[in-house]
Amino acid sequence: MLKRILLSGSLVLLTALLWYLFIKSEDYLATLKVKATPGTINQTIKLWESTLENSDIIDQHKVDVFEHQITFSDSVYNYKWAIEKIDDSLSLVQVHIKDIDNSIKNRLFMPFSNTDFEKRSKETVFKFHKKLQEHLDNFKVTVMGIDSITDTFCAYIPIKSTQLEKASKMMQNYPILDGFVSNSRIQTNGQPFIEVIEWNREKDSITYNFCYPIKKN
Incomplete structure (x- = not known):
């Protein structure tokens, strides 16, 4: 019985390790809750991305999914932004970040140390969040009612x-x-x-x- 338990536990741990090293889609996941609509967040990401050096848009499936890559001196990071609407004024943003050339290395060291990859990922997301907040602070929308333009x-x-x-x-x-x-x-x-x-x-x-x-x- 004990052997079966140990064997089952070993298989579970091995499966989890294989998933973590080779199957998991990102090396680092950042999650934000933002008081804005998916469309506003999407356009702010694009505006912010256009100001970055060595950044290229890879794919945009729709308004709530956006993907781009940033080339640093020693590696290329892939950023996949997934935006989910919670209600009319609140959205959940998940940033899936992967180092294209050093993915396995990062996954091995991240649980035991604060790697350069993790530091850079946090810094990049923090800079975007700061830019988004500055953008949101610059305007306020108030719905006064429904109106129409006279035919002309x-x-x-x-x-x-x-x-x-x-x-x-x-x-x-x-x-x-x-x-x-x-x-x-x-x-x-x-x-x-x-x-x-x-x-x-x-x-x-x-x-x-x-x-x-x-x-x-």
């Missing part, structure tokens, strides 16, 4: 871009629309707005008309 004619330019590029594309095309309206002596009828035609969240692509409302002659 408009001069417009069709645009396709990522969400991050949307504001810059509008600024880039504003002088064109404004110049056209002014030179044509067309009377305006309110502030510019956008008409969303298609929003592909999986590819992070948005197609819209940048509209300049005008009065019919």
Whole structure:
């Protein structure tokens, strides 16, 4: 009986060790609870990622999954961000981090020491969290009610871009629309707005008309 217990225990430990060393998807897992929607977190990750050196987007399955790699001097780290909506104002963020070239080495040493990989992983996630909090502190959204835009004619330019590029594309095309309206002596009828035609969240692509409302002659 004792031998069977020892054998069973050994098999369980061996299975757990094999899973930990060779099957487990990440070397380090960081978990955050953030007072923001998945879309806001997703776009902040992309904005933050674009400021990093030697960082490349690998894959984006949808708004709540984002993956990229950062190349350091001695290794390449893979970051897979999984964002889960808890309620309308709270999300759970899990960061699955793996050292592509030194994965097994890190897994062997991490339980017994604070490795450089672990320190760097914590520092990177901390920097992102700080950037996210700064972003959230810079704006506040208050829902005043439901409203609609009055029917109007408009001069417009069709645009396709990522969400991050949307504001810059509008600024880039504003002088064109404004110049056209002014030179044509067309009377305006309110502030510019956008008409969303298609929003592909999986590819992070948005197609819209940048509209300049005008009065019919």
